[in-house]
Amino acid sequence: MNFDDTPEEAAFRAEARKWVEANAPKEYEAELSRSSLxxxxxxxxxxxxxxxxxxxKKAEAGWACLHWPKEYGGRGASPIEKVIWQQEEGIYGKLTQPFQIGEGMCGPTVMAYGSEEHKRRYLPKLASGEEIWCQLFSEPAGGSDVAGLRTRAEKQGDNWIINGQKIWTSGAHYSDYGLLITRTDPNVPKHKGLTMFFLDMKSKGVEVRPIKQANSMQEFNEVYFTDVVIPDSQRLGAVGDGWNVSLTTLMNERMSIGARLATGFPEMFEFCSNLMTEDGLAIDDPAVRSKLASWAVKTSGLKYTSYRAISSLSKGERPGPENSIGKLVAGTMLQDIATYAMDLEGAAGALTGASEEVASGQFQQMLLTSPSMRIAGGTDEILRNIIAERVLGLPGDIRVDKDVPFNKIPTKGR
Amino acid sequence: MNFDFSDEQKQMRDEARKFLSEQCPPKAVRTVLDGKAAYDRDLWRGLAEMGFLGVAIPEQFGGAGAGHLELCVIAEEMGRALAPVPFSSTVYLAAEALMLAGSDAQKQKWLPKIAAGEAIGTLALFEGKGNPSPKAIKLTAAGAALNGTKKPVPDGAIADFAVVAARTGSTGRDADISLFLVDLKGSGVEVKELTNLDPTRGQAELTFTNAKAEPLGATGEGWGIITQVLDRAAVLLAFEQVGGADRALEMGRDYALDRIAFGRPIGSFQAVKHILADMYVSATLARSNCYYGAWALSTNAAELPEAAAAARISATQAFQHCAKNNIQVHGGMGFTWEFDCHMYYRRANATALGLGSVSYWEDALIDRMRKKNAAA
Structure with missing residues (x-):
């Protein structure tokens, strides 16, 4: 048992470190280090x-999407090399946020289902960041129940005509292409009538509207489709096979090993170490210490769980299911930590501006943002179902809509 | 990075699991639980024959000389099987104290006997209520004679010898505490068995009246040694706890698959699934913290105090969480004596206290993290 690189890994790390050191945009280092959430x-x-x-810059030197094959813009790196790159890229990895959905979800789907021509045309530009992709899955009527989506695609000659609405689309406003799942047959049960496409986001009839969120920020969008035309050549997978295609996409979303999950703990530990109360430093209060310790062991537990997954990759094995716990643990912790930090601030905890009474408003922002961490990318409840069914082998829930044609499923509870 | 046990260590875990599933089925645990034996002597002998008791004891002292990573994988299996033997007191506490502080003669006298299953040892630290603290130690040592009372002492009623923490000074500092080795079969030792939450691991009160003792380690260094022993034992016991937590999770899962209510397996209800998913989460976090503890223990790393506290807290919480929710998933049947759920519930809650309670270790963890931050 050790934390050491193999000689090959060490050589790769040295090469990556040297390149980052020589090429990273250091002028943003301070700002990137500060932003944690x-x-x-x-x-x-x-x-x-x-x-x-x-x-x-990364793409030109072979560091973008490095686990992809060379002909599609990568360098054919192994999974462990990708993890090492992420570690060495460090805070500059935050700059890749606009490309993560493309790299993690859209790219792999095009790679699995696109024509050779498409792969050579789109993947290298996706990898180099020249073209940004977004993912158009969720709908107002289909969140956790993605297969309940209602956006229609109707065949007209060699084209498909799209009408409907997507929601929670990150980056739609600056994306060049989108991965779009649609309903092509409402007369069969819901999972069987879906088809996947990709489209030019500048197509006529695509309208992107930002959503003002509960935390008063605007990061997600609604996307409306009105008679948008997509050529059949941009279909990914067979007509009616969209659900299986989407599983490729979602599986890639959950396979991100070594992803940087914010828990709020380092900020909280520092805050409690410095907060002076009437009875002394907050961290000397047994009640505070008890809470901090429980969060500390969750944070270290997540860290070493990802180390176990990385070790599997290093041995060329497929990581076990342990990594599925990450977001479930981190989301709730973030919310609990924010609430408790404000509790320690007392009445002033309600203030959101930076002032001497509050810790630069960071926990207030954390509080307002944390609900989304427990919803986006699979709600806590869906994640628990996944652990129960796929890891522990418990039976699936009874689904009353499973064998019912989609257009016969009720749309209102009362 | 190779943050995992080696193939040989995993093989040893499989051997231990196979051995324990044959030699330590729930029926064997119940023999001790029901008070028909103080511990399982046949199992104890078998563990010695398998080389498990002396796995971390150097060869020159009769052990296998393998190491602490090997001991960790065995500990996990002992916890999983609820082995009703004085393993933790003898191997994690007494043997570790001897290896850390014993003279060659003391090691030569006791370690081979431990490895052979011929001597049971323990640590006599507590004197009534409270967590480990030098201030709580009142038992005195005058010359080589001990006077005072220790309780609870794990496996004290069946132990052959004890490492005893005694007061040898009155300055109010840690240096007031020294350790002694006492042959419990000698004169001046009165042993009283105590009833406790988990009868499969006994507790006793030991009263010393001019009991003959020999120093273990230098005078005034007792508290330092105890702190180290507790850290090492915390990691090892955490593996037992993780083994127990995993087994409780499996029991709950299996029952949820078998039991039909409202016309379907109860494991298909989300309310039940989510309980089990949360058990898996806590057991997984604990296992990962334990692996880090194992690394720190086996390399005697500077990070051991922090790693041990994290493993201890995480594994204690996980075992308690899994044991209580295993009963919940079983419903009424989980509350019967006949089902095994309560044996895990008892063990989980008794082991949560044995080395100091969770709040004690939480306090220690924060202290240690602050020290590290201050040094950085």
Missing amino acids: GRIRLEKAEIVDVGKAWQK
Whole structure:
């Protein structure tokens, strides 16, 4: 048992470190180090612009989407090499946020189902950040129940005509292409009538509207489709096989090993170490210590769980299911930590601006943002179902809509 | 990175599991639980023959000289099987104290006997209520004679010898405490068995009246040694706890698959699934913390105090969580003596206290993290 690289891994790490050291945009180092949660904001530049420049530089040197085959813009790196790269890229990895959905979800789906021509045309530009992709799955009527989606695609000659609405689309406003799942047959049970496409986000009839969120920020969008035309050549997988295609996409979403999950613990430990109360430092209070300790062991537990997964990758094995716990643990912890930090601030905890009474408003922002961590990318409840069914082998829930044609499923509870 | 046990260590775990599933079925645990034996002597002998008792004891002292990673995988299996033997007191506490502080003669006298299953040892630390603290130690040592009372002492009623923490000074500092080795079969030792939450691991009160003792380690260094022993035992016991937590999770899962209510397996209800998913989460976090503890223990790393506290807290919480929710998933049947659920519930809650309670270790963890931050 050790934490050491193999000689090959060490050589790869040294090469990556040297390149990052020589090429990273150091002018953003301080800002990137500070931002620990949610979307990154830069004072004097747009994250997308800075990100594109960084991604392009990486691509030219072979560090973008490095686990992809060379002909599609990668360098054919192994999974462990990808993890090592992420570690070495460090805080500059935050700049790749606009490309993560493309790299993690859209790209792998095009790679699995696209034609050779498509792969050569789209993947290298996706990898280099020249073109940004978004994922158009969720709908107002289909969140956790994605297969309940209602956006229609109707065949007309060699084209498909799209009408409907998507929601919670990150980055739709700056994306060039989108991965779109639609209903092509409402007369069969819901999972069987779906078909996957990709489309140019600048197509006529696509309208992107930002959503104002509960935390008063705007990061997600609604996307409306009105008679949008997609050529049949942009279909991914067979007509009616969209559900299986989407599983490829979602599986890739959950396979991200070594992902940086914010728990709020380092910020909280520092806060309690410095907060002076009437009875002394907060961290000397046994009640505070007890809470901190419970969060500390969850944070270290997550860290070493990812180390176990990385070790499997290093041995060329497939990691076990342990990593499925990450977001479930981190989301709730973030919310609990924010609530408790504000409790320690007392009445002033309700203030959201930076002042001497509150810790620069970071926990207040954490509080307002944390509900989304427990919903996006699979709600806590869906994640528990996945652990129960796929890891522990418990039977699936009884599904009353499973064998019912989609257009016969009730749409209102009362 | 190779943050995992080696193939040989995993093979040893499989051997231990196979051995224990044959030699330590729930029926054997119940023999001790029902008071028909103080511990399972046949199992104890078998563990010695398998080389498990001396796995971390150097060869020159009669052990296998393998190491602490090997001991960790065996500990996990002992916890999983609820082995009703004085393993934790003898191997994690007494043997570790001897290896850390014993003279060659003391090691030569006791370690081979431990490895052979011929001597049971323990640590006599507590004196009534409270967590480990030098201030709580009142038992005195005058010359080589001990006077005072220790309780609870794990496996004290069946132990052949004890490492005893005694007061040898009155400055109010840690240096007031020294350790002694006492042959419990000698004169001046009165042993009283105590009833406790988990009868499969006994507890006793030991009263010393001018009992003959020999120093273990230098005078005034007792508390330092105890702290180290507790850290090492915390990691090892955490593996037992993780083994127990995993087994409780499996029992709950299996029952949820078998039991039909409202016309379907109860494991198909989300209310039940989510209980089991949360058990899996806590057991997984604990296992990962334990692996880090195992690494720190086996390399004697500077991180051991922090790693041990994290493993101890995480594994204690996980075992308690899994044991209580295993009963919940079983419903009424889980509350019967006949079902095994309560044996895990008892063990989980008794082991949560034995080395100091969770709040004690939480306090220690934060202290240790602050020290590390201050040094950084």
